[in-house]
Amino acid sequence: MSSPEHTPSNPFVFVVGCPRSGTTLLQRMLDSHPQLAVANDTHFIPRVLKHERQPDPPLTEALVERTRTYRRFYRLGLSDEEVRAAAAGAPTYRAFVGNLYTRFARRHGKPLAGEKTPDYGRHLPLLNTLFPQARFIHILRDGRNVALSTLSWASEDKGPGKWTLWRENPVATCALWWRWQMEAARRDGALLGPDRYLEV
Template sequence: MGAPDRPVFVIGCPRSGTTMLQLMLHSHPRIAVPPETRFLIQAYHARRSHGDMRRPDNRRRLAQWVAGGRDTKFRELGLDRAEYVQHAVAAPGTLGSVLGTVFRDYAARFGKPRWGDKRPSYFKHVGMLLRLFPDAQFIHLVRDGRDCVASLMEMPWYRLDAYHAMANWAEAVDFGRHHAATLPGGSYYELRYEDLTADPEQSLRRLCGFIGEEFDPAMCEPRHVAQVAVPAHKVWHANTHSAVTTARSGSWAGRLEPWQISLCETVLGSRLEAHGYELSGAAPATRDHRLAYRTTAARRRAARLKRTGRERLSRLWEPGPIPALLTTGQRALSGLPPLPQHQLVESS
């Protein structure tokens, strides 16, 4: 049995510590996890316009969009644009292979054989990611919802209100329950932010067991790679440049307004307790606040169902094969032999 090469995706509600976990994984000598990118979801949903990836000219056009798009975040990976395009054209002719080559090139930049990716909102897109990378593993980081809401409300990029922040956390937890119940064994792992920060070594040892890697002590000191793997302009990730600490756990008590605490514990209480978080005993939320939350949650659910319907329709016609053919598991699922160990890309 060869060394594991399955992609690893870090998911969870925004502000749940996923960047810290990204850096912990990136500190491993075999795994590279880049800063957040913005091309996987967009490329997948636009797959009809990108055409059949069995055609080299289509692979080239897609790779050029990834490498040159204004919003793809490719420039933050430190990769040579022309070199990636060349590798993508030479990659197997599937959508996942062209997109996965970005991450494979990023891992090669650090001399590592295995890659991961982190974007909190991926918890809504696990099905899509499995279509692209059918051997993927998912690590879901859960944090006290009250801390997540408090942190979200302080972010300069967060434009929504507290009702949306609470609904976002509820969705992340609910999707997590669904994934835990439906994904194949060895594909989904859940851990709490509070446990990870209280005892990094023990938590990371267990996590390494899940992904099939040996624990490395460097993983407990993620600040040493923050300068490389966290873009300087993301000042809201400043804490990643410091030692792992429990100081922010439970800080919601001094950061949320009383009505927000009441509403969090009223509408999220059962989920909080299910994950081991103790409620403060705040007074029940007012009727108006409960109604505003339910309205927000219903609108978000309706929008999600609409997107799901569009996705089902789009699957009725797809221009070419979707799953990547870059790792041992991906190729085995397609009945193909593994790539040579030294080979980063393969001609179609």
């Protein structure tokens, strides 16, 4: 049984899309709503679960610690005490993460929480399994504009700059990267239906 604070409505929404598509602007707009706090680029959910055998494993101290110490988790702004409280009584990882986002929302004086991590578009099946009530907003930007923006942003340790092809043909790499991100989210998002998946 999950803790009394766990509400199945959090995280309420995920903002996804190819990086350099305007996801940060959309995150800021949604975050300005009086009922919704939207976290920015925490990336932790699929990475913490990467080596688990099931999408919603029983919550263990090791999972809590991997979550708490993930390099971008600090962006939720939760103290160690708040993380421990979110874990208390949570039987599964899903309940724990729901509690984390509920605490994140409360910290901002709001009832609902969301997450903007662009590459979560490649993890829609996992996120759907964990949070079957969540909504997904997929922001689509013209691939040519994404490529132009990416050329000045990417580096050998960031974005498509990590790919070997980048050194030979950065424009083609940007195009492939955009297509890969966009097609994965569109394919998996279509399975969720129009009441849970929206392209803008």
